[in-house]
Amino acid sequence: MTRVASETKSAAAFRTIGEVAAATGIAPHILRYWEGRFPQLRPVTRAGKRRYYRPEDVALVERIDRLLNREGYTVKGVQQLLDAERRRSARPATTLRDVRDLLATALAQDDRAARE
Template sequence: MHGQVRFSDGKAPGAMRTIGEVCEALGLKPHVLRYWEQQFPMLTPLKRSGGRRLYRAEDVALVSRIDKLVNEEGYTLKGARNVLEGKQPDADNATARRRPSAQKAPTDDNLLGELQAVRAKLARSLDN
């Protein structure tokens, strides 16, 4: 769902959106979007009283592009920032794109199994 992000909230396509609305439409967590604001200087939503963020249509399009670069095309944040800034990727720069093996995050089941194994090992160590 990149390019033109579709919202099902009944607002006009160019309406400002809250962080929650943007995150729901793109399947992101709010803390990820707030972090991206720190990493991508060109991402500057309006901030109202109390720090409430409002994203313009161009902000939403930029977030969608960042999401595609990072989560679909495998760029690191630095590599994605370089692409957005129009810089040529450095072939020697390992941060431009992740290696294919690093792109796949562990599933919750795998992670849970690994954590349970570590817990069991710690428990055995404490029993000795």
């Protein structure tokens, strides 16, 4: 009895390129092409250059597919969108200037409350 590997794997398990292709309907050669075009898509490679996609890689593949094939983005448009998101998430949540401004505002509010 032969079982499909993805049926027996947990949701957190790594997937081969064949399993991802079967699950998403995207051909393996397209997945390999996307790896070259989207630096965010980097599956783990093991001996023999076998690719193993993490759950977050599979989610990114599905998102790229949706943007390209359903929402009408171009490859360049998706690249720009993903790059902009990466830059936003890489930026520190608060800078020293932000902390200083928040502290000054809080102190000013305390002074006003003390005078009232």
